[in-house]
Amino acid sequence: MKRGRIRVATCQFTEGSDARANGQAIRDLMRDAKRRRADVAVFHEAALTGYPPGMGYKDWSYLDWDTVREETEAIRALAARLGLWVILGSAHPLTGDHKPHNCLYAISSAGRIVDRYDKRFCTGSDLEYYSPGDHFTTFRINGVLCGMLICYDVRFFELYREYVKLGVKMMFHSFHNARRRESGGGIWRVIMRPTLQAMAGANAMFISAPNSSARHQSWPGVFITPDGRIASTHRIGRAGVIVDTVDTARNYYDAPGRWRDRAIQGVLNSGQLVDDPRSRNRRAL
Numbered sequence: 001m002k003r004g005r006i007r008v009a010t011c012q013f014t015e016g017s018d019a020r021a022n023g024q025a026i027r028d029l030m031r032d033a034k035r036r037r038a039d040v041a042v043f044h045e046a047a048l049t050g051y052p053p054g055m056g057y058k059d060w061s062y063l064d065w066d067t068v069r070e071e072t073e074a075i076r077a078l079a080a081r082l083g084l085w086v087i088l089g090s091a092h093p094l095t096g097d098h099k100p101h102n103c104l105y106a107i108s109s110a111g112r113i114v115d116r117y118d119k120r121f122c123t124g125s126d127l128e129y130y131s132p133g134d135h136f137t138t139f140r141i142n143g144v145l146c147g148m149l150i151c152y153d154v155r156f157f158e159l160y161r162e163y164v165k166l167g168v169k170m171m172f173h174s175f176h177n178a179r180r181r182e183s184g185g186g187i188w189r190v191i192m193r194p195t196l197q198a199m200a201g202a203n204a205m206f207i208s209a210p211n212s213s214a215r216h217q218s219w220p221g222v223f224i225t226p227d228g229r230i231a232s233t234h235r236i237g238r239a240g241v242i243v244d245t246v247d248t249a250r251n252y253y254d255a256p257g258r259w260r261d262r263a264i265q266g267v268l269n270s271g272q273l274v275d276d277p278r279s280r281n282r283r284a285l
Contacts, residue, residue: 003143008039010222010232011043015214033243043086047089060129085109087105101116103116115139146171151177164204164205170206174209185217197230201227220238227252
């Protein structure tokens with residue numbers, strides 16, 4: 001495999017309803033990421049716009065879309081000055097009465113939006129505010145093919161499998177599991193990181209999974225290697241940056257690797273099946 005290397009900064013902070021303040025926090029973390037020699041800074045779901053289902057707003061009237069556009073342009077300009085890729089959690093307004101997309105913008109180190117991913121599987125509460133997306137998104141950073149997903153998408157193994165078919169090795173999977181009422185982070189603190197670890201190990205992917213650090217954050221942002229190991233983790237409720245290196249030439253433990261392609265093609269066994277009457281008779285000793 002041709003070698004590709006990326007220094008990934010998984011960023012965490014507490015966003016609010018003020019896109020101006022959110023944009024400033026994002027730019028501060030971008031500068032921190034660049035000081036730590038990162039190639040890309042990854043932000044959580046709705047980092048710029050705030051996440052209305054979690055903040056209790058009935059609609060989008062709290063948000064100034066002109067400010068969102070201005071802050072996005074400022075983030076793009078800084079990305080170009082720093083030579084830093086940015087994965088930006090935001091919302092993409094549509095026309096007429098259509099609700100916006102819950103999105104991630106992939107902003108290149110030249111400050112250009114190279115593509116956008118729109119959350120495909122929106123939760124029930126999401127659908128009160130957002131329109132679901134309909135596409136996969138891939139792009140290359142330093143030769144490494146990258147993909148993007150958002151929060152609830154993690155519940156659908158099929159999305160990861162489709163990205164495997166496309167050849168993705170680095171997944172930017174942004175979350176907003178915060179502002180929960182449950183003490184101790186609720187069930188999300190128990191299950192979300194193991195779910196991501198399973199996705200990484202089953203699909204041989206690196207995963208950068210930033211999460212909002214807003215009050216009652218369910219779990220801290222993490223970076224996971226293709227063997228399913230958590231390589232780095234944030235602290236609960238603390239803003240900051242963790243930086244990890246993706247190296248596609250490094251060998252990681254890959255238990256299903258030999259048979260993954262066959263399984264994807266629908267061959268759901270390893271080895272060679274046998275034609276034997278005792279194999280077919282499942283009710284006899």
